[in-house]
Amino acid sequence: MGYFSGKVVWITGASSGIGEALAIELAKRGASLILSARREAQLEAVRGRCERAREHLVLPLDLTETESLAPATAKVLDHFGRIDVLVNNGGISQRGTVVDTDIAVDRRIMEVNYMGTVALTKAVLPSMLERRSGHVVVVSSLMGKIGTPMRSAYAASKHALQGFFDCLRAEVHDKGVRVSIVCPGYVRTDITKNALTADGSTYDQMGHAQDKAMTSDVFAVKAADALARQVEEIMIGGNEVWAARLEPFFPRLYSFLVRRVRST
Numbered sequence: 001m002g003y004f005s006g007k008v009v010w011i012t013g014a015s016s017g018i019g020e021a022l023a024i025e026l027a028k029r030g031a032s033l034i035l036s037a038r039r040e041a042q043l044e045a046v047r048g049r050c051e052r053a054r055e056h057l058v059l060p061l062d063l064t065e066t067e068s069l070a071p072a073t074a075k076v077l078d079h080f081g082r083i084d085v086l087v088n089n090g091g092i093s094q095r096g097t098v099v100d101t102d103i104a105v106d107r108r109i110m111e112v113n114y115m116g117t118v119a120l121t122k123a124v125l126p127s128m129l130e131r132r133s134g135h136v137v138v139v140s141s142l143m144g145k146i147g148t149p150m151r152s153a154y155a156a157s158k159h160a161l162q163g164f165f166d167c168l169r170a171e172v173h174d175k176g177v178r179v180s181i182v183c184p185g186y187v188r189t190d191i192t193k194n195a196l197t198a199d200g201s202t203y204d205q206m207g208h209a210q211d212k213a214m215t216s217d218v219f220a221v222k223a224a225d226a227l228a229r230q231v232e233e234i235m236i237g238g239n240e241v242w243a244a245r246l247e248p249f250f251p252r253l254y255s256f257l258v259r260r261v262r263s264t
């Protein structure tokens with residue numbers, strides 16, 4: 001029997017892209033799902049594309065409304081009795097320089113990517129600790145390891161997640177709870193279209209790198225395989241993964257190269 005068979009898995013950002021692909025893949029592997037994001041109609045459509053659609057629960061939420069996340073968790077526990085795996089995947093990206101970007105945009109990206117993820121994790125964790133069983137996953141980014149132009153708030157939010165979940169892993173390891181950090185490189189989704197520009201409007205264009213990148217379906221299979229092994233951390237992507245691997249060993253070469261990164 002596979003790792004996800006019979007498990008209750010809560011996925012945020014399940015209305016599109018990586019979250020949608022993961023939902024479809026984990027349903028195939030036998031998981032019962034809670035699908036969350038803001039857009040209810042899209043979540044319903046994703047549920048319809050999952051095997052055993054009627055088993056899964058659509059639970060719309062906004063990660064910036066942190067006070068709603070404990071009541072949402074109570075609803076899930078009431079419905080399924082437990083949460084085996086929490087996949088913190090919801091997030092937004094950025095296209096804007098430091099000098100141009102309104103501080104409200106920095107704050108918004110931090111609120112969605114970092115505070116929302118932290119608040120939901122804190123809401124779910126007590127029930128996992130009580131059962132001495134659970135798996136908390138965060139979909140971070142290579143931008144949680146390195147930084148490239150036009151992504152300062154995004155990279156900051158993902159670096160913050162890296163620190164938070166490294167600490168959490170150390171705290172809960174002997175209490176039966178596992179923590180996995182998944183760092184995607186480029187994956188072909190709407191992440192760049194939905195990215196916030198310097199004034200807070202959406203970028204609304206397909207990213208140059210994302211357009212040529214691996215599909216979310218291929219990514220989902222690789223991520224599901226890694227999570228089934230309860231990896232502590234994994235980078236999944238194309239050649240860009242090497243930048244994050246090389247940076248600690250060749251920081252000046254990395255710094256020289258990153259100035260030349262095409263920023264769209």
Ligand SMILES: NC(=O)c1ccc[n+]([C@@H]2O[C@H](COP(=O)([O-])OP(=O)(O)OC[C@H]3O[C@@H](n4cnc5c(N)ncnc54)[C@H](OP(=O)(O)O)[C@@H]3O)[C@@H](O)[C@H]2O)c1
Pocket residue numbers: 012013014015016017018019036037038039040042061062063064089090091092093112139140141142183184185186187188189190191192194210
């Ligand atoms: N694609 C890549 O190349 C790439 C690379 C590295 C990391 N990632 C990470 O992968 C994750 C998924 O991104 P994606 O590529 O699949 O992009 P996407 O298609 O834009 O998906 C983002 C998801 O986050 C949800 N979301 C956004 N704001 C939210 C909020 N305030 N509250 C609740 N949900 C919210 C969106 O749903 P609603 O709009 O319905 O709320 C959507 O389901 C993100 O954390 C992203 O940083 C992606």
